[in-house]
Amino acid sequence: MAFTIAIDGPAAAGKGTISKAVAQHFGFAHLDTGLLYRAVGRRVLDGVPALDAARALVAADLDAGDLRTPAVAQAASKVAVIPEVRAELVDFQRAFARRQGGAVLDGRDIGTVICPEAEAKLFVTASAEVRAQRRFAELAEAGLATDYDRVLVEVKERDARDTGRADAPLRPAPDAVQIDTSELDIGAAVALAIQAVNNVR
Numbered sequence: 341m342a343f344t345i346a347i348d349g350p351a352a353a354g355k356g357t358i359s360k361a362v363a364q365h366f367g368f369a370h371l372d373t374g375l376l377y378r379a380v381g382r383r384v385l386d387g388v389p390a391l392d393a394a395r396a397l398v399a400a401d402l403d404a405g406d407l408r409t410p411a412v413a414q415a416a417s418k419v420a421v422i423p424e425v426r427a428e429l430v431d432f433q434r435a436f437a438r439r440q441g442g443a444v445l446d447g448r449d450i451g452t453v454i455c456p457e458a459e460a461k462l463f464v465t466a467s468a469e470v471r472a473q474r475r476f477a478e479l480a481e482a483g484l485a486t487d488y489d490r491v492l493v494e495v496k497e498r499d500a501r502d503t504g505r506a507d508a509p510l511r512p513a514p515d516a517v518q519i520d521t522s523e524l525d526i527g528a529a530v531a532l533a534i535q536a537v538n539n540v541r
């Protein structure tokens with residue numbers, strides 16, 4: 341059986357954590373599609389042209405250890421503006437979505453562009469300040485020195501680029517269930533997400 345759960349939303353809203361927990365709950369495979377753009381952005385920082393990097397991408401690239409840095413996040417959101425780069429990454433995502441046994445994909449355009457026919461769609465948001473606070477805590481935990489104001493600026497820059505681009509901008513699909521995690525802990529957010537999926541199963 342193929343069953344696709346599409347989970348979209350801005351940076352650090354809790355999509356990643358929710359997606360992993362939902363996939364585990366239903367026994368589905370999980371793809372963090374941001375890693376595709378991060379892997380391309382990572383190569384661009386090494387001087388490789390973005391489209392060449394997208395064409396050469398292989399699944400093993402998603403396991404590279406240094407994809408979570410702020411520099412790679414910014415590079416990712418810049419390559420994600422390029423329509424030809426996005427087009428290169430479509431087939432891999434759609435094949436993953438239709439695999440037997442069910443799949444959870446999280447990103448920015450899963451419910452709108454990659455999998456408009458997904459059986460379940462969620463849009464996970466939180467205020468920019470709450471998201472920056474969470475990202476700041478994550479970076480501090482990982483030992484990456486930074487300050488909150490800098491992180492807030494970067495979150496807002498990425499939001500502007502992700503929502504403002506012409507091709508596949510970040511926005512909720514009309515049929516997505518919206519979950520605002522600003523005032524929810526992880527357990528409560530995951531419970532709402534599982535409930536939303538169960539409502540359409």
Ligand code: C5P
Nearest residue numbers: 351373374377416417420447448449498
């Ligand atoms: O989710 P994550 O923060 O890892 O994504 C990094 C960047 O990749 C985002 O800021 C966005 O520009 C891009 N992205 C995208 N479409 C997706 C997933 C990520 O454009 N489906």
